[in-house]
Structures are given as C-alpha cells and as structure tokens.
C-alpha cells in the first residue's frame with residue numbers, strides 16, 4: 001500500500017524523467033480531465049505532499065495558466081517510466097495517465113484520483129495537509145501541536161490524520177504503535193512521549209524511501225518477515241508469541257480531502273495486546 005515513502009520515491013522517479021522536458025503528448029483517462037491536453041507544456045517540478053503527487057507544468061508556448069496534475073495513489077496506484085517505444089509492464093486498460101516527452105513515457109496505473117488545476121490553487125487540494133514527515137519543510141513542533149489539539153482522540157486515528165502530519169498510512173501506523181508499545185486506542189493525551197513516536201515514524205519513512213521492499217524490523221529481512229504486526233492477524237507476535245489482534249477503527253472524521261478506497265472508513269489496525277497494553 002502506498003504511503004509517504006512510496007510517494008516520495010515515485011516523485012523522484014518522475015522528476016528524473018520529466019522535469020525540464022516538454023510534453024509531446026498527454027492522455028488523461030479520468031472523466032474529469034479526459035479532454036485536457038498538456039502537449040507543448042514543460043514540466044517544471046514534481047512534488048510529493050503527504051500521499052499526494054503534484055506534477056507541475058508551465059503555460060506552454062501560448063503562455064497559458066500554469067497547471068498542476070494532481071494524483072493520489074490510493075491503494076493500488078503506481079507510476080512507471082519507460083523509454084519511448086518500450087512495452088509497458090502492466091495492461092494498458094489500467095493506465096489512467098500517460099505523459100510523453102521526446103525520450104520517455106510516464107504512465108500512471110490505477111491512480112485513485114486525478115485532477116488538473118491551476119498551480120496557484122494547489123492549496124485547494126493539499127492545503128489541509130499537516131507537516132510532511134518527508135518534506136524539506138518538516139515542522140516537528142507544528143505536528144506535535146496539531147496532535148495535541150485533540151487530546152482525547154485515539155492515537156491510531158490521530159497519527160493517520162493527514163491534517164496533523166502527512167505521510168503515515170495504514171502500514172506505518174500499526175508498526176510505529178507496536179514499536180512504541182502503544183495500544184491503538186490510547187488517547188493522545190496519555191501517550192508518554194509523542195515526540196519519540198513522531199520521530200520514529202519519520203525515521204522509518206526515511207529508511208524505506210529508497211528501498212524496494214518496505215521493512216520496519218531493522219535491517220534486511222526475509223520476505224514475509226519485514227513487518228511486526230501489520231496484516232498479521234492471529235499470527236504469533238514476533239516479540240512475545242501472543243496472537244496478533246486485528247481490530248477496526250473508525251477513521252470517518254479524520255480525512256476530509258483525502259480519497260478513500262471504500263464506502264466505509266472503518267479500517268483495520270493490528271497490535272499485540274500483551275506488548276501494547278492499554279494504559
């Protein structure tokens with residue numbers, strides 16, 4: 001599942017392929033943007049914001065309004081870059097966006113969201129985001145203040161609320177809570193050291209940004225052993241052997257502006273009841 005680390009890696013890939021290059025062709029296959037044509041415009045920058053990806057283009061030779069192509073990977077989305085003429089590794093019907101330069105094609109498969117807006121109005125789609133854990137402008141104090149502003153909220157909901165801090169998804173939330181020995185339903189006010197929690201999340205996202213296989217267990221791990229509790233319901237805790245608990249948490253009020261995979265915003269969280277007791 002794409003989280004902040006994936007989005008930053010994707011942005012770097014797209015930046016290398018597109019930044020400074022003129023688009024010779026664009027094909028956007030989302031109803032809201034299907035008629036848009038970006039050909040002739042130059043890609044100026046590719047920016048990750050939390051789990052959102054912003055591809056900025058200039059006004060082109062006609063001096064039109066600079067635009068931002070805004071995408072969100074949601075659950076299954078992924079951008080690939082190919083040299084022109086090379087066969088795609090995923091079926092064409094999954095492609096939601098194609099951006100073509102003289103040398104390369106960037107193809108967005110199964111994107112969860114795609115829209116186009118004036119660059120000057122980016123705040124409309126990402127302005128709600130809190131400090132980005134992987135951003136150059138990461139503001140730890142601001143993130144902690146935002147978390148603390150709702151002291152009775154369950155920590156598992158609070159750290160995934162992209163308005164508090166951006167970049168943590170469902171995988172990292174379960175993993176950081178396990179590593180900090182925090183029960184997911186602990187009220188934010190009862191978290192002994194919120195700074196350490198946030199620092200750990202940032203460290204994990206950083207070490208995984210340049211890795212193909214995400215791991216939270218420290219160092220290289222064999223396939224299937226890279227995570228402590230995420231997705232491991234009823235399997236033995238890697239620390240104490242107690243069966244891992246899978247629970248649901250209502251994220252309903254926490255993600256305005258964030259797309260969601262299904263109608264229900266009840267999402268799973270995994271934890272070890274023994275290693276992570278309620279305070």
Ligand SMILES: [Zn+2]
Nearest residue numbers: 237240272275
């Ligand atoms: Zn345990």
